[in-house]
Amino acid sequence: MKAFIYxxxxxxxxxxxxxxxxxxxxSFDLAWLKHKIEQHAQPSSIPVVFCxxxxxxxxxxxxxxxxxxxxxxxxxxxxxxxxxxxxxxFDYLPTLVETIFHExxxxxxxxxxxxxxxxxxxxxxxxxxxxxxxxxxxxxxKKLHLFSLANVEEMKHYQI
Numbered sequence: 001m002k003a004f005i006y007x008x009x010x011x012x013x014x015x016x017x018x019x020x021x022x023x024x025x026x027s028f029d030l031a032w033l034k035h036k037i038e039q040h041a042q043p044s045s046i047p048v049v050f051c052x053x054x055x056x057x058x059x060x061x062x063x064x065x066x067x068x069x070x071x072x073x074x075x076x077x078x079x080x081x082x083x084x085x086x087x088x089x090f091d092y093l094p095t096l097v098e099t100i101f102h103e104x105x106x107x108x109x110x111x112x113x114x115x116x117x118x119x120x121x122x123x124x125x126x127x128x129x130x131x132x133x134x135x136x137x138x139x140x141x142k143k144l145h146l147f148s149l150a151n152v153e154e155m156k157h158y159q160i
Contacts, residue, residue, distance in 0.1 A: 075089035
């Protein structure tokens, strides 16, 4: 289906609330995924967009922000300047779930004293030394574990 998202007509393969699939290779049931994620995380008030990094750069550019060349190496990103979570890696359910929890954690960090202040200083550090990333990776792994325990039947053919 075609839909207007951020002022431009785009092909949307699945949509549930403010979650959008813009990539035909996304093979999961978005309604199921969103429901299961929200059993372990606060529902997101901002859009979650599943697409490739080129589409994310194009969308962000249309919103007036600069593109990021390094996105091709990322599984996902919470793009603070445009208030959108982009997910690029969705071939393997465990990686997809962990990435969503990781990026949702970045959104939560903005309201957590002690972490929200880290965004400015973290920009000056290598990626693996950033407090916000250490926290998001830890929460992503923890919530993936809880998600897996709660969804054993759906996850049984994946090695976690």
